[in-house]
Amino acid sequence: MRIVIAGGHGQIALRLERLLAARGDEAVGIIRNPEQGADLRSAGAEPVVLDLESASVEDVAEVLRGADATVFAAGAGPNSGTARKDTVDRGAAVLFADAAERAGVRRCVVVSSMGADPDHPGDEVFDVYLRAKGAADAYVRSRTALDWTILRPGMLTNDAGNGQVLLAASTGRGTVPRDDVAATLVELLDTPATAGLTLELISGHVPLTVAIKDVAGN
16 A cells, blocks of 8 residues: 655654555655655655645645555644644644545545544643644544544553554543554554544553454444
8 A cells, every 4th residue: 555644754653654664565754854754764654845834735635646545643743832733733634634635545544632622621732732633633524535534542652562452432541652553553544444433542451453343343
């Protein structure tokens, strides 16, 4: 498969690119900073330099044409202010969905956040972030031309993944290694029956492949 990943230099995205490349898939990572290209190539991915805060729908669609699936894993980052929560966490996700439609790429997996809600209350930066992610998720879910799956991980850690997870529409709070988030994304891409699902993910006691089959109804 050819998979195009927005936010290609993120910690989850780099892990995902390594997994995809290791099994022979073609991973393409969209990055804003050309200096990050070497890291993507080391992970086995093809870097494409494109700023999702200023690109047009057609700019992004041109990158997506011919892809089998997209993964939105971009984010403004923990040190960004409220303005970039809107332009990246919401705006870039909306742009990416629109571009996927224009390019005719139906399969779309979004890395969101547990607690994402367009009506989330509060004025702190993290509250703004959760509203932005929630608004982006709601927009993606409204696109009937996309076979979307939205993944909402719990608190991310850099612990080694063990492939034991809890994956469900609602899991409750918890932590999850970035390794296991990346592995879950691969399984979701391989499981079209997860389209139309919004799923929370934390560490648990169920093997990942079994958890995916359970939520897919297999």
